[in-house]
Amino acid sequence: MSRVPLLAHGTGDMVWLPIEESNMSGSSGTPDANAGVIAGGFWWSATSRAAWFVCLWLVLAGADPADIPAAAAAVAAATWTSLRLLEPRTARRSVRAIGQLVLLFLYHSVVAGADVARRALDPRLPLRPGFVAYPTRLSSGIRRNVFTTLTSLLPGTVPTGEENGQLVYHCLDVEQPMVAELAAEEAALVRALYND
Numbered sequence: 001m002s003r004v005p006l007l008a009h010g011t012g013d014m015v016w017l018p019i020e021e022s023n024m025s026g027s028s029g030t031p032d033a034n035a036g037v038i039a040g041g042f043w044w045s046a047t048s049r050a051a052w053f054v055c056l057w058l059v060l061a062g063a064d065p066a067d068i069p070a071a072a073a074a075v076a077a078a079t080w081t082s083l084r085l086l087e088p089r090t091a092r093r094s095v096r097a098i099g100q101l102v103l104l105f106l107y108h109s110v111v112a113g114a115d116v117a118r119r120a121l122d123p124r125l126p127l128r129p130g131f132v133a134y135p136t137r138l139s140s141g142i143r144r145n146v147f148t149t150l151t152s153l154l155p156g157t158v159p160t161g162e163e164n165g166q167l168v169y170h171c172l173d174v175e176q177p178m179v180a181e182l183a184a185e186e187a188a189l190v191r192a193l194y195n196d
Contacts, residue, residue: 045088130174
């Protein structure tokens with residue numbers, strides 16, 4: 001059982017809320033996450049990216065035979081840059097888990113959107129805004145950025161930064177189970193995209 005700090009709005013007081021640990025996999029935290037990438041996986045990734053860049057060239061510039069040298073140079077440079085900036089990973093994508101992530105996201109979007117609308121239209125304005133710190137298990141970088149982007153699309157929560165390795169979210173109601181909902185989103189994201 002972990003404890004998560006909750007900063008109450010306007011008071012400056014930090015309250016610690018208990019949360020249960022989850023059995024998420026992925027985000028190994030090893031310094032060299034690419035050590036397990038086999039040569040076949042690298043070449044498959046390079047070939048598929050090059051094919052996409054060729055398609056992009058054909059859409060943008062057309063299929064003029066005089067452009068083949070320029071196209072070859074552009075595709076090679078784009079593929080090399082792509083592989084340097086977004087290295088191939090060993091993570092396997094799960095179509096079923098991606099579908100579950102989409103359904104969970106849609107469900108939370110509808111429920112949270114209805115809740116925000118109810119609060120906005122209620123004459124008593126039942127808001128208890130504040131900040132919640134969420135202890136993510138995702139490593140810094142692309143994985144954490146994908147998670148914060150996904151959760152920023154949910155009504156009522158906005159990621160505002162990072163403090164002591166935890167993501168800080170501004171919430172319209174700090175008494176809602178935001179940490180549990182964020183943990184469910186993170187677990188679904190790990191199952192869908194980072195099943196390594």
